[in-house]
Amino acid sequence: MAAVSSQVREMVLAHIRDEPLRPGDRLPPERAFALAWDVSRASVRAAIAQLTDDGVLTVRQGAGTFVAPPKVERNLWDLRSLAESAREAGRELRTEVIDMRVVPADERTADLLDLAAGADVLSLRRLRIIDDVPAAVETSMLGLSRFESLDAVDFGARGLYETLADDYDTVVTSGHQRLGIDAIGPEIAEHLDLAETSRIFHVTGTASDESGRPIERFESWLRPDSIRFISDLQNIEEAV
Incomplete structure (x- = not known):
């Protein structure tokens, strides 16, 4: 069956x-493919599942199977914003602010941002929407002692890193992040329109300026059907 489904996969790609x-176009139903190619519906279903896993197709419950738009690629070594990555992929990104408030820094945040415990930090949570599909929830925490009045910015209209560069002469040039695949939880599931049992990309880390001074503590939840992570590789021993 695996060999047949691989052949059917190539036939779907050829179709x-x-x-x-084009992205967004609907494919014929499984039955039509099975009849046209004289194969079992199980083989067609397996091929479609493979192509869905590859990000070529997307299945909408009750609506059918559609050609998926290209995923936004995020290079693990790249500090560009999600907005820049979306533009490069020819996708449209918009932002909704879920929550923005000033809170006292907890011990962990204070340590990561080199602040006094209890110092005022901006806690900003945004929903990132790519081509009308909720793709990511991003949380950022920044010390207000350095970025006075940052809590007055409309981050639905302006990018965070753009604001830091233009208004505070601060450019993010380095950072550290950890990438995992985790259970989603009810709150994030609701924002991203996913089942609570879903597992998605979970990224945590910090970003720093050119002097190495920490700027931001961040946490992001990203849908794997919208965003793909890539990485440039090198031989570390040869590079040293």
């Missing part, structure tokens, strides 16, 4: 190329 179908 997409030859029609041609």
Whole structure:
């Protein structure tokens, strides 16, 4: 069955190329493919599952199977914003502010941002929407002693790193992050329109300026059907 489904996978790809179908276009139902190619519906279903895992197709419950738009690629070594990555992929990104408030820094945040415990920090949580699909929830925490009045900015209209560069002459040039795949939880699931049982990308870390001074503590939840992580590789021993 695996060999047949691989062949059917190539036939589906050829169908997409030859029609041609564009992102958002609907594929014929499994039954039509099975009849046209004289294969089992199980083989068609397996091929579609493979292509869905590859990010080529997307299945909408009750609506059918569609050609997926290209994923936004995030290089693990790249400090560009999600907005820049989306523009590079030809996608439209907009932002909704879920919550923005001034809170006292807890011990962990104070340690990571080199602040006194209890110092005022801006806690900013944003929903990032790519082509009308909720793709990521991002939380940022920044010390207000350095970025006075940052809590007055409309981050639905302006980017965080853009604001830091333009208004505070501060550019993010380095950082540290940890990437995992974790259970989503009810709050994030609701924002991203996913089942609570879903597992998605979970990124945590810090960003620093050119002097190495920490600027931001961040945490992001990203849908794997919208965003793909890549990395540039090198031989560390040869580079030393």
